[in-house]
Each structure stands twice: as structure tokens, then as C-alpha cells.
Amino acid sequence: GAGVSQTPSNKVTEKGKYVELRCDPISGHTALYWYRQSLGQGPEFLIYFQGTGAADDSGLPNDRFFAVRPEGSVSTLKIQRTERGDSAVYLCASSLKQGGGYTFGSGTRLTVV
């Protein structure tokens, strides 16, 4: 596609529920990144995919967070047993190659109530 697409744009869920956030990167981009942005803060790295594999998941806060990219294109960020502290904007980005700047999507605003 023309840009990085993230769905849904907004998600409200109850504490303890499971959520999935989807990212469609720019066609042909092999590198895909997930970041999390709290209100008034800069984005913080969560996980990086090169192709289908998670090359670095060191930014995932705990084992309730998991992400997949089974075919090397679309990625899904999964959060189990959501907590109010998980509320944030989850940003996805992609790039042609590792390094350099990348293109961000508009994010999914997750609110846990």
C-alpha cells in the first residue's frame, strides 16, 4: 500500500481482556517495528522483525506481550490479560532495510478500562 496501515485506529477494552493490533507495512518493506507511545512521551521500542522472524523483542515489557509476522508482511501485536497501564498508542513502522529512518503508521490508541 501507499503507507503503513494500522487497525483498529482505536480500541477500548476491559482490564483482563485479550487484544490484537494489526499492522500492514508498506509493500516490499522487509523490516517492521512496533513502538509504544505514552501521552506526552516519545515512542519507545518494543520489537523488530526482519522478514518473518523477530530479530529483537527486548522492548516487550513482559510476557503478556507477543508479536508475530508469519508471512513477512502483516504483523499482529497481541496483548494478553490487559492492564490499565497498557493504555497507550501502539505505533507500527516499516523500512526497506535495517537502519535509517522509517515510515510510521497512525497508530492504534488502546484504552484499557
Added chain:
Amino acid sequence: GESVGLHLPTLSVQEGDNSIINCAYSNSASDYFIWYKQESGKGPQFIIDIRSNMDKRQGQRVTVLLNKTVKHLSLQIAATQPGDSAVYFCAENMDSSYKLIFGSGTRLLVRP
């Protein structure tokens, strides 16, 4: 850990004036820097970048200056327009790695 930071959280300028947004970084190993603009409800948008082997780079109405001696980065916007109102982030990257480290942002407000 080391991180990118910003001097001014909010900057208010008159339309038509020049804007300067500053950023301090602490990791001398960083070799690539990017400025992003983020409007409300949108993801960060790439503005301009610079590598550590340069001290100045110009784009359309924007200039980035890098002072490695004092680990300082700035974004200059010429003839600031209302559409420039947004939050601006600097980000650093080390050794062409994939991970960007962002500062907390500066909000630019343009007065008509």
C-alpha cells in the same frame, strides 16, 4: 540508560518567524539522527535526517545542525507556518542499527 532529550517542552512562535528546536543527546556512539513531526492523532512523520559525518543538512524550509562536540542537535524551520504546529521529536540511531531512541518531544505552537 543514555537517551535523547530536549531542552524546551513548548515553543511558541509568530507566523512567519523562524523556529529553532533543540535536542541534546548523550550517546557519543550515535551516528544517525532524525527529526520527526507528529500531528495530533497521527504517527511521527519524517522531516530530515543527518549522519554524524556532517554538521549541517538542509531541506525545504528546514535545516538540521549537528554539533558533536557538545552532543547537540537542532531543527530550524524557516518562515514558520500554521501547518508547522505539531510535536517535534529528535531520535538517534547507533551504528546503523534498527532501534531509534526518541526524546520526549517539543510542542511547536504557531501564533497567527
